[in-house]
Amino acid sequence: MxxxxxxxxxxxxxxxxxxxxxxxxxxxxxxxxxxxxxxxxxxxxxxxxxxxxxxxxxxxxxxxxxxxxxxxxxxxxRPFKGEILEAVVTMVNKMGFFAEAGPVQIFVSNHLIPDDMEFQSGDVPNYTTSDGSVKIQKDSEVRLKIIGTRVDATEIFCIGTIKDDFLGVINDPSAA
Amino acid sequence: MSIEPFNRLVKLAARAFYDDITTKGDNQPKTGRSDNRGIAVVVLDALTRRQWVREEDLAKNLKLHSKQLRRTLRFLEEEKLITRDHRRETAKGAKIFSAAVAATADGPHHSKEGDEKIKMHTHSYCSLDYAQVYDVVRYRMHRMKKKLKDELEDKNTVQEYICPNCSRRYTALDALRLISFEDEYFHCENCNGELVAESDKLAAVQGVDGDDNVRKRRHEKLKDMLQKMEAQLKPLVEQLSRVKDLPVPEFGTLLAWEARASAAARGINGDLNGNDPSKSSQGYGGTPMPFVGETKVEVAFSGAEGTGVDAKSESENTSLKVLPPWMIKKGMNLTKEQRGEVKDESKTDAGSASAQFSDDKKSLANDDDKTNIQDEYVKAYYAAILKKQQELEEAAKGQQELSSTEVTESVANTNSSRQVGMKAKREEDEDDDIEWEEAPIGGNANENYKVDLNVEASALVEEEEEEDDDVDWEEG
Missing domain, CATH: 3.30.1490.120 (RNA polymerase Rpb7-like, N-terminal domain)
Structure with missing residues (x-):
């Protein structure tokens, strides 16, 4: 906010x-x-x-x-718990993915990614639905909800979820 | 308008949630003897049979040590199930409460008349707060369900990671530090081992590898838990829905409750007040308890004074204190002076001069103005009213002479006793606060007379009351 x-x-x-x-x-x-x-x-x-x-x-x-x-x-x-943010994915791995909303780094762990999305390793690691219609990879834009913040004196780090209504990919760079 | 469904709710909730509460500190040895699990249930059950109760009495009745009881009560207070009130009071104050208890609950009635020491003790009282209990139980169930559901859907849970080598734990909040750029996994800061996700807390018993199988099993376990919870709490849920639309019984604050209880006691003494016209118009704001004939109080006053007091008591939501039984016995006869004084007080709202007011009322009425000037004024005023009243009485008497003497007699008894009670109370309070004023008990000349006025002339009196009210406002 x-x-x-x-x-x-x-x-x-x-x-x-x-x-x-x-x-x-x-x-x-x-x-x-x-x-x-x-x-x-x-x-x-x-x-x-x-x-x-x-x-x-x-x-x-x-x-x-x-x-x-x-x-x-x-x-x-200042990010808050429960806030909805739009962020750009910066890194995808087996554990989940990292995204940035401006200066804030957000981590979405794989159990907060919808169950129907599977991790695909390879050249461009990504999370994809079984029918391939939705894909989360580097530079994807996602809408996520912050479920936890870690606020240090000089640093703020958040974890988010896309496992909720109206959350997830909002713009797929590979489709464009 | 029964309290029963709420009591059932309390009992169910107590057994569901407070069954295994032990109030012992962790440092104390848990021997078989000191095991006091279930004490919360016992205390809550006892409270459903009472209203406001002094904690010492409760301890005595439950054969508990007062310390132990207090610890339990404090816990219940923190759980927002009960309300407590502490006040410093003399032995006399305690007696007032006892009288109130005697009038209502099943509590024992002890009125030790002997000790009039001015020793102040802090007494604690407690009672169930039904409205809050209802909310607390609902909120608790809501939280339980939400937690399980969230867990089930993996919502809003912070993933934890664990190092298989050194079993150090991390949360997803540490993710940024843990990520290694060689491979894209999380690595332990300590031993650089690869971290694995830990399955959730509720089902953490299974192995630490987060494969699908474990996940599925966890899901099943949670679902099972949720179902079990729903099945086991069904009676409670039903009771909640049953209670939902019922008016919640409220005892009010300790003071208000005492006032009402005493009022009820008076009401029992003088039943005939029940059908008085003035009653209906002057109810208390609070929810009536089944046993409390609250509105009966007002009628106890004869003539003009009635409305004054009532109006005030309405606004304050507290009227009068309990009548101590020993005062009733003392005198059935009232002087006009006394009556007049009472009236004056109620009018002036200062309660200063004649100082017959109960503690409650005083405290409520911001009785800071105990000045002699007012005193004088009140006396003069009172004299005038007395005169007026006499005239009225004359008229009333004329009418009433005709009615059967028997009825009158009984009426007289009840009424007078009631009045005496009120007055007595005031006197008592006066003793507490103002030493210099003597409570005028005396001339028993026209007791019947007055009573007649009270009963018969209520219609007449109402006019007068109105006038008085006007005066009252001017003063105020």
Whole structure:
């Protein structure tokens, strides 16, 4: 699920960036630092949409670095248990398959794949129904439901299922 | 409107789910003697025969140690089957409860009149919460079924993997770490052995290789389990559906229940109130218990005071405390003063001046205003009303003189006793709270007189009541 929230961060800026472009430098550094990171609490920071305010800088002893408290608005992505996501399959093996929904990795184990789909090893490992009409392989797009999340401080990993109504392949690359 | 189906539900649920509950801690040795499995069933059964019950009494009746009982009760409370209430009270307070019990349940009636110590003890009470029991049982069954079905359909289960070499276990959540890029299998972090999927927990006894055969067997086992569960819980399910549309018996809070129980007791004393017109209009909000003639209470007041109290009690959902039996004996005669005072109190809602109010009422009425000013005011007011009432009585008497003396006599007895009871209670409470005011018991001049008013003049009185009500509102 996506959220638009306000976060705060203390930015350290090297003295060489001081000058009339200080603010721009600060913001670009913030984007570089923050976008794409993941915190267990808020999820993945997808994009910074605006700066709320930049506090007074504080020169640190010893170094010339200045610390600015910056409040910024950003879009975060946080997967939840029970959420339905669309994801791209990245790897298929005997144990199940891995998929990615943006920055999130999701594992679907083989007992959460419908029983009528069998694993086919070979050049392109895949899961196929007995009549061959549905095939899950690398780069397939699937709709899945998250049934568990593992949230670490800097990492979120999910396991999902496609063994439910309206879940499964939504776009088959080989058919296209 | 019977409580019986619900009791049956409780008993069935107790036997189905709480049969093997032991409240002993794990550290205690499980000798044959300390094995108290089934205690929950016994306690629940006992509670179906009671309503609110003091836990000490319950322990005594069940011949259990109170500690053991309390542990069981705490467990049942956590299971949301019963509600408990704790309060600090004097010996007298306990007595009030005893009286309430005597009025209703099969509990023993002990009224130790001797000890009037102001020692405060914390007493715990408990009772079944039927509405919640119903929900809890339904929820439990739902969860059981859902779990089995999920398991059956492999839904929402996190696959576990096990290392055949070092029998280390992993879940699917570890998958990312475990995947090896040489072959595409999961490898143990410890010994780099190839992990195998573990079949589900409910049927984990079979071998660890996750082939089709095992899966099929597991399926069968689960299906079997589900069927067995459905068969064995059938009586419970039936009872649930039977109970579904019945109104749930509610005891209310301890205070409310005490009030009602005492009211019932009074109702028994004075049956004639049953057909009083004012009764119908002034019911309590709560669901009536079979034994509680709740509405009878109101009628006990004569004339004007009746409505005042009733209105209040309605709004508060608690009216009066139990009448202690020893008070009844004391005096059948009431003075007008007393009556007047009562009336005043009920009107002013402060209960301050005359302080005849029961603890309940006081606590409910936010009785923070025990000021002398009010006292004075109430007295003046009361005097006025007294006067008025006298006039009324005169009128009533005139009418009533004609009616047969016998009836009047009986009426007088019952009514008066009831009134005395109420008053007595208030006096008692007063003792608790306000030492400075003497409960005026005295002039027994016009008992019959008053009673007449009560019974006969209820129609007349109603007009007056209305007036009084108006006044009341202004004050409020």
């Amino acid at each position: 996506f959220f638009h929230i306000v976060l705060e961060r203390n930015m350290q800026l090297h003295p060489r960036h001081f000058g009339r472009n200080l603010r721009e430098n600060l913001v670009s550094k913030l984007m570089k630092d923050v976008e794409g990171t993941c915190s267990g609490r808020h999820g993945f920071v997808v994009a910074i949409t605006g700066i709320e305010n930049i506090g007074k800088g504080l020169i640190r002893d010893g170094t010339g670095f200045v610390t600015f408290p910056v409040k910024y608005q950003c879009v975060v992505f």
